[in-house]
Amino acid sequence: MADEQLTAGTPTRARWRTLPAALRIGILYLAARVVTTGFLVAAAAMSGPASRFGENATIADLVLGWDSQWYWFVAVNGYPADLPLTETGMVAENQWAFMPVYAYLANIVGLPFGAWGFGAVVISLVAGYFACLVLYRLLRERQDVGAATWATVFFAAGPLAALFQVGYAESLFLLWLMLSLLCVLRRRYGWLYLLIPLMGYTRPGVLAFALFLALFGVWRWLSRRREPLDAREIVHIVALGLLAAVVGFSWQVIAGIVTGDAGAYLATELAWRRNWIADASGAFIPFDGWIQAAGFWFGSWGLGAVTGYVVLAASVIAVAAVLIFEPHVKRVGVELRLWSAAYLVYLLAVFFPQSSIFRLLLPLSPLWGAVAAPKSPVYRFSVLAACLLGQWWWIHGMYALGNTYWQIP
Template identity: 60%
Template sequence: MAHDALTQQAEGAGTVWRSWPVALRILVVYVVARLATTAIMLAVAANSPVDSRFGADPDLADYVLGWDAQWYWTVAFSGYPSELPLDEAGTATENAWAFMPVYAHLANILGFGTWGVGALIVSLLGGYVACLALHALLRRRIGEGAATWAVVLFANAPLAALFQVGYAEALFLAFLMCALLALSARRWWWLYLLIPLMGYTRPGVLAFALLLGLYGIFRWFRRRDDPLPAREVIHIVVLGALAVAVGFSWQLFAALATGVPDAYLETELAWRRGWIPGIEAFVPFEGWIRAAPFWFSLWGLPEWLGIVALVVLVLGAAAALFSAPARRLGPEVRLWSASYILYLLAVFFPQSSTFRLLVPLSPLWGAAPRSRVGRGLALVLCLAGQWWWIATMYGSGNTYWQVP
């Protein structure tokens, strides 16, 4: 009798929950997730050691304005240097050209001059919009329940603190999820707006250009089953060209402003040279190839083992995209994931920020386990990952690898 009563109550609660508008359901999930993250932040701050980056007893505002948030604040109030800063050896040093303007200035506008407040608002709103768009993107492929659970895991992911600190990731995710949704629905005109917004929020729009190229090839080979009219071909080609133009335009802007042709690439290499000195120029894919033996030697392991690990990692990522759970997500998500992984391999030097750089692969949360046990375990691991990341990067952050 008691079991039957509990079952009826659960069914009744489920009926009420499903009767709510999608936006409200996602909002409830998102707010609960943000409360959980806030609780973790407060607990970490209360136990912050004296030698941590933020000192003993930091408050939430310290975390919101920590790390790269300072660079975005600099962009909002000081703009970009007209003279590329150099060290004594004549090599570019870290500077604001590595950070795009949309997030920085939008935070300033919404904060009415109080940049930290605006940054928090933009990140919170960006995260919510990203959750809504992710749900809409996945619901068409994996159903309402699985899409909602993907949002639960996304909102509580190990790096979910990015939804409430002064980083551009949440805003970029909002634009990205909306762009993938527009692509899957073939709402081409939205992409003409979203691609520049993505491109000037944070690096990564060149991966979207590759996605459009692969998507065009995919549609071409499937044109008998899924007709590809000329107008769609035109949109795909023009949008791909737009994404390429936006992706490379920032290098042009930096060059024109500073008079240094490779100012942007030199700025990005300033961070890489902090790990491996002596890098003379940017070479695609070199970052991972040099990082693999570097990290393994640092850990006291043979350098060749690092190369083996890199090969296994790449092959494993490729195999994962061909798995049944990933195939259910649709071609747009899989092609984006492949494009973005290739982009990271081409341009990035893997270090502690690698975790943050992987966040744009969040549509893959749709491939999470579907059983109750699997979902519950995934959520527990997400929250544990949050605790570890916040405690390591914010609660401590006092050594070379503790950089978010």
């Protein structure tokens, strides 16, 4: 068996293999959370005067820091009808950048305890476990038990694993995403009519799912001789793609209606970009963020803007080649590769890359299946060690150092 590295050889390991998948994943997830908690405690102890959290920080300060404060503010105050402005008259950072599902659900869960933060962390922890379990089920559609298990371990203990236990919406979004991808793989489209709105109002990204469904529909049409494509499935794919697009754009419409400013949401998002590009005050232009960032970052590093543009173009070509040709990536299946391509195009279209880019890459987590495909025990434990090292590097940078502008999760 491919999973003998984890499950065979001794009576204990043999019994491990007989445990239900939900229990095995739960034990691995709990072990990963213990390690992450240790890292967070150490980061709190190392927090100093230059950190956002200051001296004498506690783990509670860390897990409810950064964007957690925005979700709490949404839960307590809702969304502004009048957009806040900076001294120069530009739209300032505000709640419209944060979707409502996680904020209000945390309020409901934390209400009996009188603590929004308690509800937020509980939701992140629970959703993270189920996201891991669904990822395992998702990868088992195309891969063996060993690869699916190791991929889930890398996911649960990866560089961004702290997000499973802080007040961010990522865990909940990943759960909806993994369930949605599993539904597509199993051709069970009915649940997507619920999952797509949940995804769309938990955090931005559902427009990438709309693009994915469009690409998936084209692929299903081209492959209909290998797998029959009936009218019912065509209707589902088209209807769900339209639903995802409507949900994706609806938040802009809602923000415009409430504030009386049709560009309220995009202006709010651009407010964050001005932390790096001071004149990022014009209209939103798709793909412009990466082009601006290539010039900005490489210019700041003394390498020249042209070098940045060349590196950006080469990176796009290299990533496309990996998704199309790399053998281990191909093993995860066409659907997950199409999702990865759609999400990367979405990021290129809407995001300005800075330190948050690591967090924004989390929806690509199904590709852990490709990373886990090689069966060498030395390789897999080396990847796990790299994951833990990366996790500490990220926690230390974002929380122990926690500079307001240069270490933002």
